[in-house]
Amino acid sequence: MSTATAILTTKPTQLSIATNPTHDLLIQSSPDIPTPGPNECLIHVRATGICGSDVHFWKEGAIGDSVIEGECGLGHESAGVVVGLGEGAKGVEIGDRVALECGIPCSQPSCEPCRTGRYNACPRIVFFSSPPTNGTLRRYHVHPSAWLHKLPPSMSFEEGALLEPLSVALAGIERSNLRLGDPLVICGAGPIGMVSLLAAHAAGAAPVVITDVDENRLSMARRLVPRVRTVLVERGVESKIVAERIKEALGQEAKLVIECTGVESSIHAGIYASKFGGTVFIIGVGKSFQEIPFMYASFREIDIRFQFRYRETYPKAIMLVSEGLIDLKPLVTHRYSLEQAQEAFDAASTPAAKAVKVQLLDD
CATH class of the missing domain: 3.90.180.10 (Medium-chain alcohol dehydrogenases, catalytic domain)
Structure with a gap:
């Protein structure tokens, strides 16, 4: 049969x-x-x-x-x-x-x-x-x-299904030009934020901060990557205040922010946490029309970029998982x-x- x-x-x-x-x-x-x-x-x-x-x-x-x-x-x-x-x-x-x-x-x-x-x-x-x-x-x-x-024999169907969100993260990491030792902020500890954290850790970003409104997710982020620094975002707190907490946790301003929520206030916090000439790379899906702190970003030459899905990422994702670089x-x-x-x-x-x-x- x-x-x-x-x-x-x-x-x-x-x-x-x-x-x-x-x-x-x-x-x-x-x-x-x-x-x-x-x-x-x-x-x-x-x-x-x-x-x-x-x-x-x-x-x-x-x-x-x-x-x-x-x-x-x-x-x-x-x-x-x-x-x-x-x-x-x-x-x-x-x-x-x-x-x-x-x-x-x-x-x-x-x-x-x-x-x-x-x-x-x-x-x-x-x-x-x-x-x-x-x-x-x-x-x-x-x-x-x-x-x-x-899929290689060592990889489960569950891991195989997770290659899709990992592909989103890998595409963002690659297009953001993340390099060894780059100080990084990840806004949002949902699935895309988590896989972005795993990919950034494998790529050598340091130090790394991840934010979220849910302490449970931040706890998981610390279990996944013990060296990550976390910032719990309280709802309704002004974005500039959140940005100050991010910079304090990072120990400096961010060279790169990977924004994984698409939430307007989170994007604002990422912009305010960026250094002069930094980049805010938006992966998250949010409202069709949003406001940004335009002149703040302009005066500090902050690049705001976006990601649409991925290309040629699956073979790399399979390799990274099967080699044990990403769990x-x-x-x-x-x-x-x-x-x-x-x-x-x-x-x-x-x-x-x-x-x-x-x-x-x-x-």
């Missing part, structure tokens, strides 16, 4: 998680298993993390110009096993354990971003879970074979089955749950 037949016989139904314009969380079951087309593979998705964007689409129905206008499947942080091959699928075989890179560019020679290697800027890119394209938070998912990354395992604090999706999303969206990364698993 083949691997594909064995798995499909055990779980012969499709199960998927979606939302809609009325903000329902839909747990949908179907007897129809998708069929891979040319150059595609059928994946039994074994682990999927809940991203802040998934919660945002569910709760708010939109992120910027990306709007939920009908039912749309969620999830894009996934790993699983290949259980079917379409005609022409290359690079993987049935039974391979893989991570899914979910931004699929057009890859046409006429596309300047694809041709020059900046495929995250492809105007025709298809990103799973970005409306109207369904996501990977489902039992069975069809994926292009070219955008699957084999992702402690980040998963809550685990649920697909059938428990409502509980999983409640935990991911409720601060009292004290979740860092919530994953849905399907054995």
Whole structure:
């Protein structure tokens, strides 16, 4: 009996998680298993993390110009096993354990971003879970074979799913030009802030401060990287005061701030904590329109930069984890089955749950 037949016989139904314009969380079951087309593979998705964007689409129905206008499947942080091959699928075989890179560019020679290697800027890119394209938070998912990354035997499906947020952090670290011994501030100790901390630690940033409004997350940050210095941000405190506390903890002004929340007040604190000629690198997703201390940044030549997803990061992420330079395992604090999706999303969206990364698993 083949691997594909064995798995499909055990779980012969499709199960998927979606939302809609009325903000329902839909747990949908179907007897129809998708069929891979040319150059595609059928994946039994074994682990999927809940991203802040998934919660945002569910709760708010939109992120910027990306709007939920009908039912749309969620999830894009996934790993699983290949259980079917379409005609022409290359690079993987049935039974391979893989991570899914979910931004699929057009890859046409006429596309300047694809041709020059900046495929995250492809105007025709298809990103799973970005409306109207369904996501990977489902039992069975069809994926292009070219955008699957084999996992080494030492890496779990949970770690494989965490390669996606790690990719976001690695892209930010690389574009921010972080160097050995650079004093660094990370604003926000959520999943992206945590993986940014792990990546910055591996890259040799020093000293490092991380901020958050939740002491539980700061405690986890100290467990992950004992040398990190933490600043608990009290809600409602003026950003300049927060910046002074950051600088005191860092022992100096920051050469680089990696902002992982997208919250306006946090961005302000990062700007006020920066040195002359410093950089505030914004990874977090926030309101579509925000105010910044324009003249303060201008008079101090502070560069404000942004990150849009990632490119060519998965092989590096796999190498860093498999070589032991980055340990992702402690980040998963809550685990649920697909059938428990409502509980999983409640935990991911409720601060009292004290979740860092919530994953849905399907054995």
